[in-house]
Amino acid sequence: AQSVSQHNHHVILSEAASLELGCNYSYGGTVNLFWYVQYPGQHLQLLLKYFSGDPLVKGIKGFEAEFIKSKFSFNLRKPSVQWSDTAEYFCAVPFSGGYQKVTFGTGTKLQVIP
């Protein structure tokens, strides 16, 4: 079964610092991957997704992620964070077997200090 792991549970950065959040997946077949964000008090939103093609995926709000098959990784990056990026970030992998579900990682809480 697919799974994703996020090793950083809580990250604190100053504004303008660069961000990289780790995500590793375990699945031997075709890999599709997502990053979701949950801002305080708001619903989960899709940041970006990888299904195939260019391994460097660009998402909303200046985020990007790189799919590295050899490392089983799909790390999320942003060159310069803002206070408004304070949120919880989830790496996720979809499963399709007669129905669709998404398996989420445990999440990384990002706190950006002004």
Next chain:
Amino acid sequence: ETGVTQSPTHLIKTRGQQVTLRCSSQSGHNTVSWYQQALGQGPQFIFQYYREEENGRGNFPPRFSGLQFPNYSSELNVNALELDDSALYLCASSWDGGYGYTFGSGTRLTVV
């Protein structure tokens, strides 16, 4: 275009009681999925409803059940509540079970 709305937003129940959570799917979406997000964890898939039938289920006991109505809205029912059921319950709607999920803001259930 309306999003996914869930009610109530917060709920406190006593162990052993039963609870019903409600979800109105986004306009045009015919599939509803329910997730449980415990504190400090990522959302866990409970089940999915498509065309009023359950068509997929995660690792949750039968006391977690659901319904989907002809207008594609949905209910999640939990019987014999346990303390560990305390969590944020998320509803997500999509079209034909696709991954274009729209999530609601969730119902925070506290079992005491």
